[in-house]
Structures are given as structure tokens and as C-alpha cells.
Amino acid sequence: MISFTVVSVVILPAIMLRLLLRSFSTAALFGPATHGASAAPVAVRQRRIRGVQYGMAGTGLLAVVLTVLVIEWAGLSSFDTFLNQAFVAVRAPAVVHLFYAITLFGTLYGMAFIAALVSGLCWLTGRGVVVLPLWVAFAGAELTTWSMKLLIDRPRPPTLHGIFELSPSFPSSHATATTAVIGYIALLLANGLPSRGLRLEAVFWATLVIVMICLSRLILSLHYASDVLEGALVGGFWAFAGAWLYHRRQLSNG
Template identity: 40%
Template sequence: MSPLPFWQLLLMLVAALVASRFIAWWLWRALAFSGPRVGRGLTGLAQRPRLGGWLQRRFPGTTRLVAARTAVDRFSGLPLTLIAALALYLIFLGVGLVEDLVEGEELIAFDRRFNDALGVIRNPHVVDLFGWITGLGNTETLVAVMLVATGFLWAHGRHRYIPGLVLAVVGSQALTYAGKFAFDRDRPDFVTFATASTPSFPSAHATGAIAVYGFIIYAIARDLPGMGRRFELGYWGLVLIALIASSRAVLSVHYVSDIGAGLLVGGFWLLSGFALTEYLRQREGVRRL
């Protein structure tokens, strides 16, 4: 099947971005307005004298543990609980993906079919565009971006963010390259100008993009005023990460499961960087009291 015209592919991309932004904004608004009400409702339910007293008498240890893990006034409460739960979920997804890759042929067959299906969008202009996009996830580029971000964080007195950034990047890359040589998966056939020498699984571009750019988005949005500004920063930052990750499949240097594994690895270490940063921020706040 011959590739579609570039103008048609470009219109499809723009339409997808417009539709996804509308949906993401609707979900963001729904979460922003309903989340606090739900939280206040649950807190009020737990604080009812009869119910709270009965729970404390019946399950004193469990009640204290749940109260500590769901407290909203400190990071070690509900925020850490949610981060830990999401990180555990990413681990489960990653383990399942590895099992499918090692034990079954279905994932391998799906990867090959998906890679062949992408031939419809491998228009020469699209390949050139995604070749430029994939450069934003190269090791050299990510190292440069990380160093620049570290310099800005240091210059603005936000020293507590630097260890989290380093943890997210170093941890994700170390696990990614360990996985590459442990599984030693062959790459797909190189059908464009792009080539690579390391094994295929998982994608270091996807891992590095979500670790580096994801942490920078967090560092900027953490204290950014205005819900709209945080949304725009987060949405377009995620679009950038998605484009970098998908460029590896468009250029036929990774299978889609390689990219998924890379995003899971990078996402896990990104959450670890969040947790470390918030812990350091909370400890610094306690010291100032």
C-alpha cells in the first residue's frame, strides 16, 4: 500500500490534536471540580462521630494507618499513596508486557503487523518530519536538556528538584539499557534512513523523553499559578513526549511494544523522581517551621 499524501496526513494529525485537547480539557475540568468535592465528602464521612469512633474502637491500627495514608495536608499522606499505587500499577503492566514478549508469539506477530501497517503514513515528508522529532529524544539532546534544566533549577534556588531529576533520568536509562541487553531483541527492518545499533526492547528514546521532559514539565507546573496554564503546559508537553515516542515506530527502528515498555520504565522512574522531590520539599518546609 502506497503512503497517503502529506497534506492528508497533516490534516489527520491536526484533527487528532484538536480532538484530544478538547477531551483532555474536559477531563481536567471534571477532575478539578469533582475531585475536591469527592475528597471533602469522604473526609466528612470518615469524621462522623459515630462512624469514626466505631472504626477507631474496632480497628485502631488500621484506622491510624488509613488516616496517615490518606491525609491531604502532607506529601507522606494521600499524594504519596497515589504515587505508590500508580508506580505499582506500572510495574504490573511492565511485567505483563515482558511475559507476553518472552512466552508468546502473539505480541511479536502484532508488532510486525503494526509496523507493516505504518507503511501507509511513511510519506517521505512525514519521515523527514519525524526524523527531526526523534532527534529531540537522542541521548546527546536529552543530556544537554538535562544539564540546562539543572542549571536553571540551581540558578533559581530550586535545589530540591535536582536530585529527583537525576534519579528519574539515571534510573530510567540504567534499567532501559539493562533490559536491552538482557532481552537482546532484534529491531524491525530498517525501511527509512534511520538506523540503530543497540537491541530493540525497550525504547531508550521513549524512556528518556518521558523522564527528562516529564520532569521538566512537573518542575515548571509545580508552582505555576492558574489551572489553565498548568493544563496547557502539561498537555503540550505530553504531546511532545508522544511524538518523540511514536517517531521510533514511524521510522521503523522500534516495535510498538518497545515503545510501550520504554514509557512504562520512564514513567516509573519519573514517579520516583516526583516522590523524592516532594519528600525533600516537605523536609525543607518542616525545617523552616
């Protein structure tokens, strides 16, 4: 019988690799390697910029609202505790084993590796314009998250035996880093891939990776639900910010 750990170790890297290979095989990762006649019209680029600006505004506003609720509203803390207790029913040893393996991919080091891999592939294929916005999104997400952790200093939920974290709970850095990096890749793939089906596939796989890593933090009782949601919102804001920077540079380059 294949262990849950082996399955998870194979599935998540395969999903990420599929995203990358699909984009490079269609020569469409974030647009063509050379620009000019084949580049998107100015009106299309401006529409994309407006779209990511709306995304930044929406995720940023929701992140601020949720932060205020976590600090000021005791009812949210009660709901977080209730939801954490509800996960007790699914915390069988095999499930914990599976999600512990999954959560390793959402670490700072795991997402830095993904960002470095994408950066290398982009440089090798003449798409270096992608790289700076990717690292801006990653670094901005991490700086924001760790600043909030230290300022708010929210305690972790009760931990499972042998599984613990020493840093403050709010927000989840796993959710932030994963959403920023994978979200940035998915946003630009959605603009660059040639067909609606491929764009939906890219968004589906990216969403699955983000959801699985966020869910792992809840299953392992390492975060409250609001920690994970805030991390996803912060990561989403920076994914949109990276996409905005990319499109602005594309527009400036003509």
C-alpha cells in the first residue's frame, strides 16, 4: 500500500510542474518571449492593469477588515475556536500524516524554491521581465506577514502532539507565501495561455495547491481559520501587486 506521505509528495510537485510545463510548451508563460507585433494591444494591457488594481483593492480592504475583527471582536475568536474543535473529527493519524507532508511545500523555503525555479526558467527562455515582479510579490508578502505576526502576537491554537510552531499565529505565513507565489503565476498564466480551457486549468491547479496548503494548517491545528484567511488575502494582495508591476512594465516597454 502506498503511504499517504508518498502520495502527497508526488501530487503537489506534479501539479506545480504541470503548470510550468504547460505554460512553456505553449510558449505562453506570461506572454511571448519577444515583444512587438505579437504583444497584446495597449487597450488590452490597460484593461489587465485595471483588473489587477481592482484585485489589489479588494484583497487589501478585506485584509484590513479581518485584521480589525481579529483584534477587536471576541466573537471571531470564539468562532475560530469552535471551528478548530470541529476538525478534531478528521484528525486521524493517517490524515495528520498526509497533511503534515503537504504543509512542508508551503514553507518559506518551499515557495522560495518555486520562485527560484520559475525565475530560472524565465531567464532561460527570454522572459526575464517576469522575474522582478515575482520576487516583489514574494518578498512583500513575507515582510507584511511577519510584521503583522510580531505586532499582533496572536497565540497559536492548542497544538497536536509533536507538531508545533514557535512564531505567532496571525496571519499564516504558509497561506501568504503560497498564495503570493502560486497566485502570481496563475494570474499571468490566465492572461498568457491561448485558450479558455487552458486558462481555467491553470487557475484550477493553482487554486488546488493553495487550498490544500491552507487546509493543512487547519488540520494540523497550527492556525485558526482567520489566520489562514488573512494569509490568503495578504498573499492575494501581493500576487495582484506583482501582476500589476509586470503589466506596467509591459506597457512601458511598448
